[in-house]
Amino acid sequence: MSIAEVFHWTQNTGWATALRESDVVYPVVLSLHLSAIALFGGTILLTNLRLLGLALKASPVAEVVRQLRPWKWAGFFLIVPCGVLLASAKADTYYPNPYFRIKLFLLAGVGIHALFFRRSVYGPTAAAAPARAKLAACLSLALWLGILSMGRWIAYYEKPKTVTTTPSAGSSPTAPLRLVAVKDRSRGFARQRRANTRAPHDVGAPHQVGTPDHIRPGAAAPETIGVAMLVPLSLKYHMFVGVFPVVA
Amino acid sequence: MLIYDLNANPLNSNEWSFPLTECFHVASMALCIGTIAIVDLRLLGAGLTNRTPAQLVRNTDPWSIAGFSIVITSGLLIFTSDPLKYLHSAPFKFKMGLLLLGILYNYTLHRKVAQSGSESGWRYVAAGVSLALWTALVFSSIFVAFW
Numbered sequence: 001m002s003i004a005e006v007f008h009w010t011q012n013t014g015w016a017t018a019l020r021e022s023d024v025v026y027p028v029v030l031s032l033h034l035s036a037i038a039l040f041g042g043t044i045l046l047t048n049l050r051l052l053g054l055a056l057k058a059s060p061v062a063e064v065v066r067q068l069r070p071w072k073w074a075g076f077f078l079i080v081p082c083g084v085l086l087a088s089a090k091a092d093t094y095y096p097n098p099y100f101r102i103k104l105f106l107l108a109g110v111g112i113h114a115l116f117f118r119r120s121v122y123g124p125t126a127a128a129a130p131a132r133a134k135l136a137a138c139l140s141l142a143l144w145l146g147i148l149s150m151g152r153w154i155a156y157y158e159k160p161k162t163v164t165t166t167p168s169a170g171s172s173p174t175a176p177l178r179l180v181a182v183k184d185r186s187r188g189f190a191r192q193r194r195a196n197t198r199a200p201h202d203v204g205a206p207h208q209v210g211t212p213d214h215i216r217p218g219a220a221a222p223e224t225i226g227v228a229m230l231v232p233l234s235l236k237y238h239m240f241v242g243v244f245p246v247v248a
Numbered sequence: 249m250l251i252y253d254l255n256a257n258p259l260n261s262n263e264w265s266f267p268l269t270e271c272f273h274v275a276s277m278a279l280c281i282g283t284i285a286i287v288d289l290r291l292l293g294a295g296l297t298n299r300t301p302a303q304l305v306r307n308t309d310p311w312s313i314a315g316f317s318i319v320i321t322s323g324l325l326i327f328t329s330d331p332l333k334y335l336h337s338a339p340f341k342f343k344m345g346l347l348l349l350g351i352l353y354n355y356t357l358h359r360k361v362a363q364s365g366s367e368s369g370w371r372y373v374a375a376g377v378s379l380a381l382w383t384a385l386v387f388s389s390i391f392v393a394f395w
Contacts, residue, residue, distance in 0.1 A: 027393075031389075035386040038285070040282070041282050045279055049311070058307070071295060156266075
């Protein structure tokens with residue numbers, strides 16, 4: 001079995017299919033993944049900032065590392081299973097995704113980083129030279145920020161679709177079919193939404209940025225909006241009507 | 249009158265600026281929520297127990313503020329990429345409500361409890377409310393894209 005076949009098999013297991021097709025469970029798993037990044041990513045940041053001498057300067061390095069370690073592992077054991085679930089649900093599209101592959105390499109880089117620095121910089125009796133500790137901290141920050149960025153970028157990759165075109169009238173009838181890569185040109189929010197939705201979309205369909213799905217049928221969605229209108233609009237649509245009296 | 253053409257927004261006219269802004273958004277989100285979570289853990293009696301909650305608030309505050317400023321700036325940029333879409337999104341409105349509540353709570357009640365050094369049970373409540381608020385904010389962010 002090739003790796004591609006393993007990915008394909010994973011995507012078609014019952015639970016991966018159910019996860020992919022669920023409107024609620026998939027975003028919930030993604031939210032858990034991101035919440036754990038928010039809550040426990042801070043421990044990685046703070047540990048490295050302490051090594052760089054930028055935060056928590058009053059506490060000894062070894063103490064910060066030791067006391068935050070269990071929470072780093074807690075985050076890791078929440079983030080990784082969620083990530084595996086998310087990747088399994090769309091394994092076929094993740095397999096060729098270069099950002100996904102870079103992310104896996106960077107994760108392997110975290111393992112190598114640990115081999116090099118775990119004992120000397122993050123160990124209980126670490127006596128690393130500050131320069132070495134700072135190098136370890138910078139590398140760790142770079143690796144984790146890279147992993148986070150690649151994770152976000154996975155949603156923006158689209159495998160170039162190959163379509164066959166019939167030979168034009170002038171060419172010989174035996175001319176081979178041409179393969180043309182077609183790229184989706186939609187942008188920003190629309191692109192993100194499309195990447196997140198599981199339904200395959202037609203490649204060349206024009207998409208108008210700025211037309212919300214929830215706008216009432218029949219109402220014409222304006223393509224442009226006055227900058228000055230943003231403030232009154234946000235006031236009009238704000239949700240604090242019920243919250244303000246409670247706060248006040 | 250000023251007309252805002254969405255297609256003139258750089259976020260909508262090249263492949264890399266939107267995801268890059270999102271990376272800044274997510275990383276700085278982890279910075280500000282993560283540093284607040286460190287204080288919450290301490291209030292719950294875990295994590296950096298050798299320091300008092302008040303000391304931890306003092307130590308982590310500059311990083312939370314840095315995180316907040318980047319997360320809000322990049323968030324505003326992302327908002328400009330398609331303002332109407334966001335204004336019509338229920339999870340987005342919910343998220344903005346939570347953000348307002350979260351910031352207000354973090355710099356008033358939460359801070360007060362952390363700085364008072366009180367050992368009463370209220371510090372657990374304060375930490376729990378803080379963790380719940382910020383987790384809910386992350387959940388609503390994801391649902392903006394999935395609603």
